[in-house]
Amino acid sequence: MAEKQKFKWHSWATPWVLIFPTLVGLVVFRLIPIVSSLVLSFTKWNLITDPKFLGLKNYVDLFTDPDFWKILGNTLKITVGYVAGSMVFGLLLALLVNNKIRGMNFFRAAIYMPVITSSVAVGIVWTRILGPKYGILDFLLKKIGITAPYWLQDPKLALWTLTFVQVWKMAGYYMILFLAGLQSISHEVIEASIVDGATPTQRLFRVTIPMLAPTSFFVLTVAIMDAFKNFELIYAMTMGGPQNATNTLVYSVYLNAFSYNRVGYAESIAWVLMVVVGALTILNFFIKKYWAQPLE
Amino acid sequence: MRKLLVIALMTILAFSAFAQGASEKKAEEGPITLEWWTWDTGMIEQNQSIIAQYEATHPNVKINNTVIATDGGAYKTQLSVLAQQKALPNVFMLSSGDIEEWASNGLCRKLDDLVASDPDIYKKFYESMFTSLKDVAKTDYLPGFPFAYVSCDLFYNKDAFDAAGLEYPNENWTWDDFLAAAKALTIDKNGDGEIDQWGYYGYGRYAEAQAWIFANGGVLTNNTTHTFEPNQNALDAIQFMSDLVNVYKVAPSPKDMSAIKYKTIFPNQIVAMFVDGGWFADDFRKNIGDKFQWGITRVPVGPNGQAKVTYGWPDSYVISPFTEHAQAAWEFTKYIAGEGIGLDQFMAGKMPAYKALVESDAFVDMTQQPYGDMQLFRDHASDTFVTSYTQGWSEWVGYGAAESMGLNGAIDSILNGETTLAEVLPSLTESINKILSRYY
Numbered sequence: 001m002a003e004k005q006k007f008k009w010h011s012w013a014t015p016w017v018l019i020f021p022t023l024v025g026l027v028v029f030r031l032i033p034i035v036s037s038l039v040l041s042f043t044k045w046n047l048i049t050d051p052k053f054l055g056l057k058n059y060v061d062l063f064t065d066p067d068f069w070k071i072l073g074n075t076l077k078i079t080v081g082y083v084a085g086s087m088v089f090g091l092l093l094a095l096l097v098n099n100k101i102r103g104m105n106f107f108r109a110a111i112y113m114p115v116i117t118s119s120v121a122v123g124i125v126w127t128r129i130l131g132p133k134y135g136i137l138d139f140l141l142k143k144i145g146i147t148a149p150y151w152l153q154d155p156k157l158a159l160w161t162l163t164f165v166q167v168w169k170m171a172g173y174y175m176i177l178f179l180a181g182l183q184s185i186s187h188e189v190i191e192a193s194i195v196d197g198a199t200p201t202q203r204l205f206r207v208t209i210p211m212l213a214p215t216s217f218f219v220l221t222v223a224i225m226d227a228f229k230n231f232e233l234i235y236a237m238t239m240g241g242p243q244n245a246t247n248t249l250v251y252s253v254y255l256n257a258f259s260y261n262r263v264g265y266a267e268s269i270a271w272v273l274m275v276v277v278g279a280l281t282i283l284n285f286f287i288k289k290y291w292a293q294p295l296e
Numbered sequence: 297m298r299k300l301l302v303i304a305l306m307t308i309l310a311f312s313a314f315a316q317g318a319s320e321k322k323a324e325e326g327p328i329t330l331e332w333w334t335w336d337t338g339m340i341e342q343n344q345s346i347i348a349q350y351e352a353t354h355p356n357v358k359i360n361n362t363v364i365a366t367d368g369g370a371y372k373t374q375l376s377v378l379a380q381q382k383a384l385p386n387v388f389m390l391s392s393g394d395i396e397e398w399a400s401n402g403l404c405r406k407l408d409d410l411v412a413s414d415p416d417i418y419k420k421f422y423e424s425m426f427t428s429l430k431d432v433a434k435t436d437y438l439p440g441f442p443f444a445y446v447s448c449d450l451f452y453n454k455d456a457f458d459a460a461g462l463e464y465p466n467e468n469w470t471w472d473d474f475l476a477a478a479k480a481l482t483i484d485k486n487g488d489g490e491i492d493q494w495g496y497y498g499y500g501r502y503a504e505a506q507a508w509i510f511a512n513g514g515v516l517t518n519n520t521t522h523t524f525e526p527n528q529n530a531l532d533a534i535q536f537m538s539d540l541v542n543v544y545k546v547a548p549s550p551k552d553m554s555a556i557k558y559k560t561i562f563p564n565q566i567v568a569m570f571v572d573g574g575w576f577a578d579d580f581r582k583n584i585g586d587k588f589q590w591g592i593t594r595v596p597v598g599p600n601g602q603a604k605v606t607y608g609w610p611d612s613y614v615i616s617p618f619t620e621h622a623q624a625a626w627e628f629t630k631y632i633a634g635e636g637i638g639l640d641q642f643m644a645g646k647m648p649a650y651k652a653l654v655e656s657d658a659f660v661d662m663t664q665q666p667y668g669d670m671q672l673f674r675d676h677a678s679d680t681f682v683t684s685y686t687q688g689w690s691e692w693v694g695y696g697a698a699e700s701m702g703l704n705g706a707i708d709s710i711l712n713g714e715t716t717l718a719e720v721l722p723s724l725t726e727s728i729n730k731i732l733s734r735y736y
Binding site for chain 2: 046047048049050127128130131132133134135138150152153235238239240241242243244247254255258259260261
């Protein structure tokens with residue numbers, strides 16, 4: 001009886017009342033913008049007049065524009081480079097700082113610092129470092145008789161240089177994720193492998209990396225999401241150039257929406273981006289079945 | 297009972313009508329509130345001072361000033377949203393690059409009737425700027441009120457000219473004179489095989505490239521067919537810019553200068569001459585100080601160009617076509633473009649539309665650089681103003697976040713020696729015409 005009285009206030013509406021603020025937030029700030037974005041992608045809208053329905057024209061224009069395929073290619077290249085670079089460097093850095101020696105916290109903090117630094121500031125500094133003639137790297141390479149290439153001005157190099165800077169900036173974040181994974185590996189397992197005579201390389205590839213599988217999967221998922229967030233660095237370093245070499249879907253959405261006032265067209269690019277990210281995420285979860293199973 | 301009810305209702309109705317009448321009378325007599333939108337975040341305090349002075353002499357008018365930076369398109373985006381809702385501020389700044397599109401969509405109040413009601417308007421303001429604004433907007437009516445004009449000119453390092461024993465540039469300079477000076481000013485000072493001082497630097501952006509193009513009588517677009525049709529003079533100008541880098545080697549390529557912040561190149565004496573917007577006068581006053589002497593003159597006239605044809609654009613206020621207080625907005629606009637402002641509202645090198653300011657002694661400030669060369673901006677007032685603005689201009693020229701694209705991107709590639717004008721022109725023309733065809 002006493003138990004019943006405790007929940008007297010409860011009615012069928014109670015959970016709805018409790019989740020109402022969240023529901024409002026989701027509908028107003030997520031669902032409505034998403035649906036609006038989809039609807040707008042079928043319109044011509046320059047912001048200053050009413051949108052005009054165009055049907056599939058934006059998508060037809062998009063898929064028949066050679067620049068779009070170049071931009072999509074750039075986006076996928078950056079994604080592959082960024083995800084691979086982030087995972088490799090993140091893991092290497094985590095292995096380096098996974099030692100209990102004096103001052104290690106300083107190095108961990110120093111490596112993490114670029115993560116919390118403004119992307120625009122990072123972009124400007126790296127532009128000064130990599131710039132030809134008057135750049136710091138060019139100056140140093142000249143001292144040892146090497147002529148530096150045009151890192152950000154050569155269309156063949158610019159995209160990979162940009163990817164490198166993005167990896168450099170975010171590697172500290174992935175280092176922290178891998179470090180957490182490394183520190184959760186039981187010492188007993190490592191010690192057992194040592195007793196069994198495993199070399200350090202064998203321990204890394206046969207014990208540590210397999211046991212990091214769940215962490216690696218999480219890092220992979222996060223890195224794929226992050227790979228598409230490259231607007232600030234592109235804006236600060238190359239503005240999509242030279243010759244569209246570093247233009248990506250995200251940057252193209254910005255250009256079309258806010259520089260060219262082609263909001264409807266920008267939305268159609270945004271939806272292509274959504275499909276790409278969605279497809280990669282689904283693929284990721286499919287791969288998970290075969291990869292990130294906890295060890296028996 | 298029914299009678300009582302009728303009397304009560306009649307009484308309520310009578311009071312309501314009275315109250316309504318009183319309310320309307322109050323609205324007529326009460327203060328008018330004008331919304332004033334600007335983009336210069338450095339002028340917030342000055343704007344409040346202007347408002348205080350204006351409200352003191354116009355007790356029936358209240359002004360609300362909203363200042364939004366243009367960074368990242370914030371100003372334009374917010375203004376556009378209000379335009380779509382037909383809720384524009386009464387008076388607002390609008391970029392020359394947008395005014396044609398806004399006017400063609402009926403978002404700029406036609407000001408001709410208001411101008412006609414003020415016979416002294418062109419005694420107080422430069423008519424040439426009003427004409428230029430109509431040219432920019434491609435309208436047969438006045439879509440806004442220009443408050444300043446921005447011209448593009450040649451800046452030069454006087455100390456470098458003195459050291460090379462050269463005469464300073466002047467209005468009569470030809471491209472040959474310019475080239476000869478640029479060659480003499482390109483110097484490897486320490487003999488290490490690296491140029492320490494370049495004769496010239498061409499940024500390749502609109503304010504530089506189009507200054508050369510128009511100085512040679514160049515035309516980029518056909519305003520009848522609304523297509524990109526650069527004439528031979530325009531192509532010759534681009535070729536001349538390319539030759540300065542790739543043939544005469546008197547200017548570094550844009551990619552070679554990418555490690556240096558653009559606006560520090562001239563103050564750091566890496567180049568002896570450069571062309572850009574007159575507003576750099578303000579920046580150089582602050583950043584060069586007395587480190588070296590510098591001057592300003594016109595961009596040299598090309599072999600097919602005409603003297604006193606100046607590339608630039610007006611900065612303008614627009615009055616909302618939806619405002620119910622057009623007369624009040626007009627009076628306020630005249631005030632903020634004219635008698636209500638001082639020279640401190642303008643960056644040095646921008647030419648106010650208000651004649652009294654330009655003709656004041658303070659305009660040619662003989663206490664700081666470029667001293668008497670500021671007279672150039674007064675002289676511009678009688679020039680023929682030319683621009684390249686069309687709808688979609690930002691996209692086809694490559695402006696702001698798109699500066700590596702469009703015409704600017706192509707000029708970059710040419711100056712960088714990666715392609716030639718002849719190679720890039722067919723694809724450039726095709727892509728620009730594709731953009732223009734979306735608007736016309």
